[in-house]
Amino acid sequence: MKTKNFEVIIVGGSYAGLSAAMALGRSLRKVLIIDSGQPCNQQTPHSHNFITQDGVPPLEITEIAKEQVLKYTTIDFVNDFAVRAKKNKKGFSITTQSGDVVTAEKLIIATGVKDIIPKIDGFAECWGISMIHCPYCHGYEVQNKKTGIMANGERAFHLATLVNNLTDNLTILTTGRVDFTSDQMAKLELHQIAIIETEISAIEHQDGHLQKVILSNGEKIAFDAMYTGFPFTQHSDIPVSLGCELTEHGHIKVNEFQQTTIEGIYACGDNSTMMRSVAGAVANGNLAGAMVNAELTKEHF
Known part of the structure; x- marks a missing residue:
């Protein structure tokens, strides 16, 4: 230089x-x-x-x-x-x-x-590909897909309000006890948005494309995409x-x-x-x- x-x-x-x-x-x-x-x-x-x-x-x-x-x-x-x-x-x-x-x-x-990527096996490989952060950046491409939101509280609720317009198949994975207000819970129930509190232990994927989420109790749930915030x-x-x-x-x-x-x-x-x-x-x-x-x-x- x-x-x-x-x-x-x-x-x-x-x-x-x-x-x-x-x-x-x-x-x-x-x-x-x-x-x-x-x-x-x-x-x-x-x-x-x-x-x-x-x-x-x-x-x-x-x-x-x-x-x-x-x-x-x-x-x-x-x-x-x-x-x-x-x-x-x-x-x-x-x-x-x-x-x-x-x-x-x-x-x-x-x-x-x-x-600061969560220490969940398979997460890092999917980040930015099928584990995504923004409905405006990625939502159109995964519209009408089986979609998860890995978050809790206000962050999860905010994402749910946006993503609900893009898919009817939406589940929130709080990875712990729910942290929603009674009003938020009522709205999530009204829109038939499922909530899973069990922690996530691993992500099954193919070249970064999400296939299944493995819960700590051994249960496996298929997803096409998942929003998250950390x-x-x-x-x-x-x-x-x-x-x-x-x-x-x-x-x-x-x-x-x-x-x-x-x-x-x-x-x-x-x-x-x-x-x-x-x-x-x-x-x-x-x-x-x-x-x-x-x-x-x-x-x-």
């Missing part, structure tokens, strides 16, 4: 990071994208609910985006992992896994999140190390312009919103890039 000093460093080069970079590149900003090539949807076969790219493999979208972004000559891209960051008088410095130290006036954090962590500890606040749900706290609680640092993509989607990441990444350019313009003009 010949250049060490940039106007903007973008940590994370998937949909949000590349979108932010394009906005900045079109304003001739000197930008470095640092990306390790580990997106959270790397196992997902197709992306949906994104106009012009509906049904396209996520990696293909990324490759097209990267090719287009790097046509802007003020943008550099390095395959590396940002391990440390420091605030300095002129902005920020980033140290990468390969030992490079680069500096910039502004930072955009587009590092995504890392799912905890996540930030994919990078750099935002917190720089003092960026997190929300109660664990996302980076940003304002309506994608600015974090630390001046000069912006965040975009899955790390800063509950709406995990390619379309959403592209949108708020574009906004972050534009807002950083506006801030630089204001400071330099």
Whole structure:
């Protein structure tokens, strides 16, 4: 890497990071994208609910985006992992896994999140293929299929309200004692949504495609798809190390312009919103890039 000093460093080069970079590149900003090539949807076969790219493999979208972004000559891209960051008088410095130290006036954090996958045999192999998280991203493709929701309480009820429109064959697997209000239970019964409290011990699948759920009592139940929600962590500890606040749900706290609680640092993509989607990441990444350019313009003009 010949250049060490940039106007903007973008940590994370998937949909949000590349979108932010394009906005900045079109304003001739000197930008470095640092990306390790580990997106959270790397196992997902197709992306949906994104106009012009509906049904396209996520990696293909990324490759097209990267090719287009790097046509802007003020943008550099390095395959590396940002391990440390420091605030300095002129902005920020980033140290990468390969030992490079680069500096910039502004930072955009587009590092995504890392799912804490349940330790259930077969689950990881199905995640993003038939064990899914979002009705908007995957629901149409599994409409009218035998569908499960692996969740409890408010999360399970919220998913049930959305998925009920897509299939009449719906079961909630709470993996423990139910945690619904009496009103929620009444509505679930009204829509004939079954509830199973027995814990799940394993998932039977064929190349990531769910076939049966094995319960702790040995019972096997056939399913075609299953929605689930579980905890996540930030994919990078750099935002917190720089003092960026997190929300109660664990996302980076940003304002309506994608600015974090630390001046000069912006965040975009899955790390800063509950709406995990390619379309959403592209949108708020574009906004972050534009807002950083506006801030630089204001400071330099």
